[in-house]
Amino acid sequence: MDPALPPLQKIALDNWRADVLDKVKEQDLPDYMQNRVRMRRAGVWASIAYQRSRKGEGYQQAGQRAIEELAGVDKNQLPDDDVALYNEAAIHTASVRWAAELVPSLQLPPTAKTAALQLQTSVGAPGETCVSLLDLKAKDKPELLKRCSYGVVWAASASFNASNTAVALAVQPLDGWRELWLMHQTSNGWVVDVLPPAASEPDVGYAEFAGWVPATNKLLVAREARVEGRFKRSFEVLNMDSLAVEVWADRPGAVNLFAKWQTPQWKRSTLSLR
Numbered sequence: 118m119d120p121a122l123p124p125l126q127k128i129a130l131d132n133w134r135a136d137v138l139d140k141v142k143e144q145d146l147p148d149y150m151q152n153r154v155r156m157r158r159a160g161v162w163a164s165i166a167y168q169r170s171r172k173g174e175g176y177q178q179a180g181q182r183a184i185e186e187l188a189g190v191d192k193n194q195l196p197d198d199d200v201a202l203y204n205e206a207a208i209h210t211a212s213v214r215w216a217a218e219l220v221p222s223l224q225l226p227p228t229a230k231t232a233a234l235q236l237q238t239s240v241g242a243p244g245e246t247c248v249s250l251l252d253l254k255a256k257d258k259p260e261l262l263k264r265c266s267y268g269v270v271w272a273a274s275a276s277f278n279a280s281n282t283a284v285a286l287a288v289q290p291l292d293g294w295r296e297l298w299l300m301h302q303t304s305n306g307w308v309v310d311v312l313p314p315a316a317s318e319p320d321v322g323y324a325e326f327a328g329w330v331p332a333t334n335k336l337l338v339a340r341e342a343r344v345e346g347r348f349k350r351s352f353e354v355l356n357m358d359s360l361a362v363e364v365w366a367d368r369p370g371a372v373n374l375f376a377k378w379q380t381p382q383w384k385r386s387t388l389s390l391r
Contacts, residue, residue, distance in 0.1 A: 128168050134161045148194040155317040156199075163180055163209040165270050166216040167292045169316070170269045171244075180216025183209070187388070204348045206269065208321045208341055212295040212386040215271035215287055217351035229275040234261075236275055236284065241265040241364070250284065250300055250307060257321060262300060262307040266290065276380075278329040285336065295323040299358050300381065315342035315349070327369075328380040337375050339389045341373040350389060 122130065138158045143151040166179035169340075187210045195203055216333045229236045235252050241247040249264040251258045268290030276285045283301040290296060297312040314322025322342025329336050341350040353365040354374050369375045370389070384390070 124168070126167075131161055131164050131168065133201060136167060148191060150197055152190050152194055152199065154201065155186045155189045158203050159183045159190075160209045161207040162186060163206075163213045163294050166213040167289065169268065170213070170216055174297035176213075177218070178215045180213050181294060184217055184388075186210075187338075187391075201316070201348070205321055205343065207388055207391055208323060208343070208348075209293045211325075211341065212289060212293050212323045214323070214386060214388060215274050218271075229272065231277050231279050231281055233281040234277060234284065236286070238270060238272065245307065246270045248286065248298075262309060264298070264309045266302075268296075273294075274326070276326055276329075279331060283329070283336070287325060293321040294319045295325070297324040297326055297334070299360075300359065303358070312340075312347075312355075312360070314340050315344050317342070317344045322343070325383070327383045328378045328388070329374070330354070330374055330378050335363070337379055339369075339383075339387060340372055351362070352389075 118130070133261050135158070138161060139153060140282050141154050146154065162183035166176045166183055169176035185241055187207060190203060192203070230253065233252070234253045235253050237249045237251060239247045239249065244267050245265045247263055248270060250261045252261050266288055268288050271287040271289065274287035277283070278327055283299065286298040286300070288296050288298050288318045296314070299310045299312060300307060301310070312324045314324045320343045322340070324338060324340045325351065327331045327337040327339045336355050336357060338353045338355050340353065341348070351365045352369040352372055352375050353362045353374060356363055362372070364372050369379060
């Protein structure tokens with residue numbers, strides 16, 4: 118596929134791909150080929166979910182379809198040569214997993230506020246979504262910060278820490294590439310830091326919030342990406358002040374704080390534990 122394909126042509130091509138894949142009678146195929154069909158469907162429907170979310174229509178069904186197709190892959194029947202295909206399909210699907218949530222991507226859920234803070238979205242320049250953080254305790258609810266993006270703001274992902282000094286939000290600027298916005302209070306006021314899936318040119322990957330460590334300036338982050346053709350998955354304890362990764366491992370159980378403070382919602386919904 119031409120990476121420079123214009124968006125409307127890319128949407129038309131992905132819709133055609135989904136239609137063709139749906140005509141495949143996978144029950145007539147050997148197990149490894151059934152897996153390949155399901156992996157390809159997962160990746161295609163993930164792309165469709167992302168594209169539809171940019172238009173604010175019909176993306177929830179597409180996101181759910183991607184998750185269901187990935188779940189239908191029998192990992193015990195994956196030959197070694199297909200493991201990379203599975204990881205790529207899984208990352209594409211993970212990047213849009215918030216599409217399957219009930220909250221529309223351009224609206225914030227009722228829980229996207231505390232007694233002290235609230236997130237609001239608004240329309241910016243054509244194609245832009247702006248996110249504002251408001252101080253609910255101050256008169257006239259002054260805006261603490263505002264940041265706009267041409268990416269998809271996955272509103273259902275918003276999470277506040279207990280001390281109301283930080284907010285985590287998933288934002289997806291590209292198909293298959295989801296970043297984590299960290300809005301947090303510093304000595305110089307509120308700032309937004311963007312945590313990418315990897316320190317490389319965008320390929321496929323995601324960075325996602327997994328939990329707050331109480332009474333500290335730390336949060337838990339899961340990242341997975343393809344870098345220079347190789348897949349890397351990490352579970353990290355991140356320092357909000359420096360953005361330095363203090364501890365990481367390739368499985369959550371190997372990091373004490375991660376194992377203790379990961380949120381039930383993340384553990385239930387993430388695809389990084391597949």
